[in-house]
Amino acid sequence: MPLTDPDRLFPVNEKQRDLARALYATVSGLPIVSPHGHCDPRWFAENARFPNPAELFVIPDHYVFRMLVSQGMPLADLGIPRVDGSPVEADPRKIWHRFASAFSLFRGTPSSLWLEHAFEHTFGIDEVLNAESANAIYDSIEGQLATEAFRPRALFDRFNIETLATTEGPLDDLKWHQMIKDSDWSGKVITTYRPDAVVDPDFDGFAENVATFGALTQQDTSTWSGYLEAHRLRRDYFKKHGATATDHGHPSAATENLDAATAADLFQTILSGAFTPRQAEVFRGQMLTEMAKMSLEDGLTLQIHAGSRRNHSAGVLAQFGRDKGFDIPGRTDYVQALKPLLDAVGMDPNLTVILFTLDETVYARELAPLAGVYPALKLGPPWWFYDSFEGIKRFREATTETCGFYNTAGFNDDTRAFCSIPARHDVSRRSDCAYLSTLVTTGRLREAEAFEVAHDLAYGLAKTAYNL
Amino acid sequence: MPLTDPDRLFPVNEKQRDLARALYATVSGLPIVSPHGHCDPRWFAENARFPNPAELFVIPDHYVFRMLVSQGMPLADLGIPRVDGSPVEADPRKIWHRFASAFSLFRGTPSSLWLEHAFEHTFGIDEVLNAESANAIYDSIEGQLATEAFRPRALFDRFNIETLATTEGPLDDLKWHQMIKDSDWSGKVITTYRPDAVVDPDFDGFAENVATFGALTQQDTSTWSGYLEAHRLRRDYFKKHGATATDHGHPSAATENLDAATAADLFQTILSGAFTPRQAEVFRGQMLTEMAKMSLEDGLTLQIHAGSRRNHSAGVLAQFGRDKGFDIPGRTDYVQALKPLLDAVGMDPNLTVILFTLDETVYARELAPLAGVYPALKLGPPWWFYDSFEGIKRFREATTETCGFYNTAGFNDDTRAFCSIPARHDVSRRSDCAYLSTLVTTGRLREAEAFEVAHDLAYGLAKTAYNL
Amino acid sequence: MPLTDPDRLFPVNEKQRDLARALYATVSGLPIVSPHGHCDPRWFAENARFPNPAELFVIPDHYVFRMLVSQGMPLADLGIPRVDGSPVEADPRKIWHRFASAFSLFRGTPSSLWLEHAFEHTFGIDEVLNAESANAIYDSIEGQLATEAFRPRALFDRFNIETLATTEGPLDDLKWHQMIKDSDWSGKVITTYRPDAVVDPDFDGFAENVATFGALTQQDTSTWSGYLEAHRLRRDYFKKHGATATDHGHPSAATENLDAATAADLFQTILSGAFTPRQAEVFRGQMLTEMAKMSLEDGLTLQIHAGSRRNHSAGVLAQFGRDKGFDIPGRTDYVQALKPLLDAVGMDPNLTVILFTLDETVYARELAPLAGVYPALKLGPPWWFYDSFEGIKRFREATTETCGFYNTAGFNDDTRAFCSIPARHDVSRRSDCAYLSTLVTTGRLREAEAFEVAHDLAYGLAKTAYNL
Incomplete structure (x- = not known):
């Protein structure tokens, strides 16, 4: 499907x-x-x-990270830079995993339509994003971004x-x-x-x-x-x-x-x-x-x-x-x-x-x-x-x-x-x-x-x- | 149809x-x-x-002329009288033609429903109003108004x-x-x-x-x-x-x-x-x-x-x-x-x-x-x-x-x-x-x-x- | 039905x-x-x-009595107590009858859904409430409340x-x-x-x-x-x-x-x-x-x-x-x-x-x-x-x-x-x-x-x- x-x-x-x-x-x-x-x-x-899937889909998209924040995820854990330059999450795969694990929050929102359209039509992905599929999808996108x-x-x-x-x-x-x-x-x-x-x-x-x-x-x-x-x-x-x-x-x-x-x-x-x-x-x-x-x-x-x-x-x-x-x-x-x-x-x-x-x-x-x-x-x-x-x-x-x-x-x-x-x-x-x-x-x-x-x-x- | x-x-x-x-x-x-x-x-x-189709359908109907104005038609060109009495368009057929030519502006509006209901049910018209049909429809309405x-x-x-x-x-x-x-x-x-x-x-x-x-x-x-x-x-x-x-x-x-x-x-x-x-x-x-x-x-x-x-x-x-x-x-x-x-x-x-x-x-x-x-x-x-x-x-x-x-x-x-x-x-x-x-x-x-x-x-x- | x-x-x-x-x-x-x-x-x-059907369905429910009031029924006639304690309608059957007679006012409102759900599913009533059915329905509810x-x-x-x-x-x-x-x-x-x-x-x-x-x-x-x-x-x-x-x-x-x-x-x-x-x-x-x-x-x-x-x-x-x-x-x-x-x-x-x-x-x-x-x-x-x-x-x-x-x-x-x-x-x-x-x-x-x-x-x- x-x-x-x-x-x-x-x-x-x-x-x-x-x-x-x-x-x-x-x-x-x-x-x-x-x-x-x-x-x-x-x-x-x-x-x-x-650079990577997190920088493409999570860090620049306030529609995405605001929803994660609304359920208690700290902005810093999503790699959003701090004004004072103090450290935030730097591992894009960890950011991606946090995003993927919370993807059901987007049910019924336009963000889910937009994201899945890009996953499917731009990156050829046919699996629903979640904690289990996170790594495979990350690898797939990452691999394509390199081309x-x-x-x-x-x-x-x-x-x-x-x-x-x-x-x-x-x-x-x-x-x-x-x-x-x-x-x-x-x-x-x-x-x-x-x-x-x-x-x-x-x-x-x-x-x-x-x-x-x-x-x-x-x-x-x-x-x-x-x-x-x-x-x-x-x-x-x-x-x-x-x-x-x-x-x-x-x-x-x-x-x-x-x-x-x-x-x-x-x-x-x-x-x-x-x-x-x-x-x-x-x-x-x-x-x-x-x-x-x-x-x-x-x-x-x-x-x-x-x-x-x-x-x-x-x-x-x-x-x-x-x-x-x-x-x-x-x-x-x-x-x-x-x-x-x-x-x-x-x-x-x-x-x-x-x-x-x-x-x-x-x-x-x-x-x-x-x-x-x-x-x-x-x-x-x-x-x-x-x-x-x-x-x-x-x-x-x-x-x-x-x-x-x-x-x-x-x-x-x-x-x-x-x-x-x-x-x-x-x-x-x-x-x-x-x-x-x-x-x-x-x-x-x-x-x-x-x-x-x-x-x-x-x-x-x-x-x-x-x-x- | x-x-x-x-x-x-x-x-x-x-x-x-x-x-x-x-x-x-x-x-x-x-x-x-x-x-x-x-x-x-x-x-x-x-x-x-x-008096004529323009005075029946255009000049008294602010729903109609406001839409034409919104696309740059001057009120005076539609025969709307000026406060100081200075001249405005006086030829009802010209006014009608301007209205007819712009009739597609009314797509999706109640005005189109109201107007077409009157055209069809009161005046027996079965043609869509546009620049081509304008004259014939004018003549038809005008002829009926005389009776x-x-x-x-x-x-x-x-x-x-x-x-x-x-x-x-x-x-x-x-x-x-x-x-x-x-x-x-x-x-x-x-x-x-x-x-x-x-x-x-x-x-x-x-x-x-x-x-x-x-x-x-x-x-x-x-x-x-x-x-x-x-x-x-x-x-x-x-x-x-x-x-x-x-x-x-x-x-x-x-x-x-x-x-x-x-x-x-x-x-x-x-x-x-x-x-x-x-x-x-x-x-x-x-x-x-x-x-x-x-x-x-x-x-x-x-x-x-x-x-x-x-x-x-x-x-x-x-x-x-x-x-x-x-x-x-x-x-x-x-x-x-x-x-x-x-x-x-x-x-x-x-x-x-x-x-x-x-x-x-x-x-x-x-x-x-x-x-x-x-x-x-x-x-x-x-x-x-x-x-x-x-x-x-x-x-x-x-x-x-x-x-x-x-x-x-x-x-x-x-x-x-x-x-x-x-x-x-x-x-x-x-x-x-x-x-x-x-x-x-x-x-x-x-x-x-x-x-x-x-x-x-x-x-x-x-x-x-x-x-x- | x-x-x-x-x-x-x-x-x-x-x-x-x-x-x-x-x-x-x-x-x-x-x-x-x-x-x-x-x-x-x-x-x-x-x-x-x-106590009785009126005290269950009419007197405590402002959704119900406000609609009756809107059509001219005095609050006192519905048994709503006065601040000064002066008399209001005390006969629950009369209150019920007034309510029943005006039940068509609730057409299209959630109150009608709520009330009929309770009548049918809680009290087993299968008749529409109105002036004619008022007494029978009152008796039915009253009888069940006693159990x-x-x-x-x-x-x-x-x-x-x-x-x-x-x-x-x-x-x-x-x-x-x-x-x-x-x-x-x-x-x-x-x-x-x-x-x-x-x-x-x-x-x-x-x-x-x-x-x-x-x-x-x-x-x-x-x-x-x-x-x-x-x-x-x-x-x-x-x-x-x-x-x-x-x-x-x-x-x-x-x-x-x-x-x-x-x-x-x-x-x-x-x-x-x-x-x-x-x-x-x-x-x-x-x-x-x-x-x-x-x-x-x-x-x-x-x-x-x-x-x-x-x-x-x-x-x-x-x-x-x-x-x-x-x-x-x-x-x-x-x-x-x-x-x-x-x-x-x-x-x-x-x-x-x-x-x-x-x-x-x-x-x-x-x-x-x-x-x-x-x-x-x-x-x-x-x-x-x-x-x-x-x-x-x-x-x-x-x-x-x-x-x-x-x-x-x-x-x-x-x-x-x-x-x-x-x-x-x-x-x-x-x-x-x-x-x-x-x-x-x-x-x-x-x-x-x-x-x-x-x-x-x-x-x-x-x-x-x-x-x-």
Whole structure:
């Protein structure tokens, strides 16, 4: 029996299942467009082998290690490095064994689907992972990783990736992207401009970052106009390295549209370091509108990823740093929050702002009504915890009736787990085909239309929304 | 192939579908009770022909034009009049062609179901609307609109409408209703008292409106007692024109129960124009309780439509005015908000307050628990963006287990798109039959009971809740 | 035809239904573990007969009488005692008749499933309750209640209850539990420490309660250290009467982690009675963290039941007192609220904190992400209004993908309606089997795993989470 069910995620009713299968057959082989994610461009620049199964599947994947932690496994036992450099588990086989022994924790989760898809389809494994099979599976993966066919570029090609966007900070020199470009490999790996480090006053080292930002761009970033110009130049630099989009990871979706003098004054306050939480919020909000205005000039799509309460555990943050699975969603408002930006530029059809949320209650109440009327807005796919069968189902059911399919932006895998990319796109394609088959069999969509929409959801919409 | 699937919205499983069909067969022909909506009574008073397909299907329907706008179509190109009277597209055929060319945007939306139902069942069209078919369909509809059989009264009769409630402001003279009454036509078109213009201090021209209100009723509306008496008289006038209900479109569900002296003082502050947003909110809240108390005297059902963030785009409001598809839902609280009114009159079984929401998160958490215990409360059907298959499904699944069917108030079409009325009631009846068939086939309701409930949901509950 | 469908709550599709049936067959006969509820221990101590059908099914069950009240039935007519002792309906047969006549109100609600399960499976009734059958069914139940086989202990044994936890206040002498222990009956009825009366400054008689608490424990509860020590002693006393858990019914999930001096100062302010609402909130929040720290010492599981807006109707509270069906859920935050407690003790795998909510919007957004990473957290089952087929379905669909099954805590019936216990566990088992069968048939879980999970959900997880 294969590890993964060939009909997984399709409706059980035969009539629906047959149609879902037929729809899926037309999109399963489409190239992968991955317009937003967190893969490391260095992998493709250097094309070195992945070190071992633990470093491929456990250590970089916060979905995986957070589940083990939730049942009492210390982060250090999984090889997660400590901030102070003190020792953590260094034996990848031990880490793998701990992961394998706890694999039943993932029952019913998308992680199990993603992992088993990679085990089966990338590594040809047909055994369920558990304490008994751990070593054999480790050896099998390890053996394959040592071969040319499992180097990053080879996998990229085998995964049929048409475009992979990574995400870099504004101070990044993009040298890995340059190396890829200069290489004889034709894979399309592009960057994305994510300026949080010089936009968010609460970011670690913000003031220094702004100074470095000035040095990099030869602008006086101690003035508002120099700071804005530095952004323009840096956006242009990123664009030259393939970027078609910017990305903004803010605690809320707050936007502002201050007059220039007020904005300049606020910038000075922010630079001084003597700002209130509210002023930091206003500054981030103002910068979203500034970025939207620059997007109207340079054509970059603007992505807003709002609402994560980052680093919830003070202890884990102190010991292990950021991005350790302790980012928790919170209630997020979009209606009042986006009004300043929308009043400024929301009616312009030449702007594309893609909204993401960690608060599903806003799908039907806020995001679909907004995207269903403002030309500048599109809805990003279900994000993070909702990038799953049920998450996608809730998204489609809650948004389609109000904003249709064509105000959505296709799929993002948004992952740093490279081997999960095919699996994630597959889950998205299957889930959408399941949804479409339900619409057709309940008389809400014609069959011929469903085939068109399936293609758009799997491929076309992402290309349009991100100008790819 | 017919435009609309005869089994649309029914479950796919044959057992469920058979029962849904059987249930639907007993309610599909029931007369339409439309106790809340926004049709123009002048249509039925004058019985003039509808001008053209664009004025029938596009220009008055914000569901339709908002979707076109979301993809970059200017409102002016769709013939939406500007506030300053400057020219907009005046050729209905061009407007129709733009609409037809973009019809695929509506895939998966209730608008496509409503429109195709009207095209097929009212106008006998069997072709899908698109750029190619646009002209032929325009001609067909246009030709039919020119005939007697497509005048408003004839359609009203053909639609099998038993009662149609319109909604008028407190200063309306109700002359169209009088003309209908005085005519030889027996169609039952009644009014609804919607006093927002003299209740909401933020309403355009509020102070003038209150003065006119006094002149109309020969009451001194510069005093609290005169103002309240004017409401009593006006409610009575509306009741004489058939009204069985009042309606209140407030930004929130806030209510208050101030003592008379405090209320009178607040009224003076409001009239002076020098009030805070909070005082405006308190005044609106006090008026809901005053209206509820008057309902106990005159028997009018009280409807609360709370939570729309109206006119979200400042630019669109300035150029095109209100009701242009830019009303966006927002989070709305009911539990604390309704407490003052409920403490005052909520235990009185002689009062009927019907609650509507644009925030679906309150269905299970707030509205069903409240309506499931307070004798005065009933839940209105899913409103606005949620008046759809998925919207109705979520409503039933979230509310029935806590407040049952008999604390709900049947269906409202709430539309200003006359031709969508049969379609909207049909969607509601089908969706409810689908839900009931699921309850029966999963052992949660007996089959015989389902037939009774189907009838109540399609017909009986609306008549009871609105005293029709 | 049996009153209840043997396949109730199972999916309609035959393939899914067959699997659901097979799963259910392996768990339907498992002993009932009821680790949280509100049965009266006196029933089992004295083992007196239940007085009559009205006192068994109507008067103690707020789910039942709130529905009747919602349609205008006065509480007094249902025999609900008044605070001032003035007369209410005293004839149980009249109460029963009113209930029976209105039984169709419960169509589609879990109450109808629970009641009919008890009628059929406990009392052998095969007729639908209504005005006509009311008397015969009353006589039948009444006749059976008079027999030994229907005394509390006999029913407890017949219901196959392995453990039943009741809930007692901190001043309770636990004499009924002592009587049970001293009896020759082997039924396991344990207590739970619910200290709200001495923890919540807004509790009726709080100051007196704290004084009594001191007297009971021979501690000086006018000092912070004495007060904490009294808790320690009282927890120990409860533990000796079987308690394995504490329970906390707070208006919010707010927690605090003050330093000892600040906490001691706050305690004095609270004791003085001159505290603000905010100080009361902080004190309750501090006490949750204190309780968690004591749990680390004594091993008691800590339950947080947050978010009920108690006694919503001022009139009903004044006339009939607490717990009369007028507790309404409200929006509740967990992410910020729990941070102080989690920063203090959340990473300790030796602590078990079980979270309950009345705000389903937090399942996917807050609770599953928190429980999916903090070792100390587990999710309690759907609570109160959500303890139903749809409620359980929403809970599983919203939480499983993020925190899996093993960060949940099995089922609680949480009832004071003794005869509903088998029915409630049955609904839970059926609903979970339905969910699992869907996972398997859509390729998200292997069939063999589903059987293991079904057993865990029905039995194992509750035992682990509550140390039973």
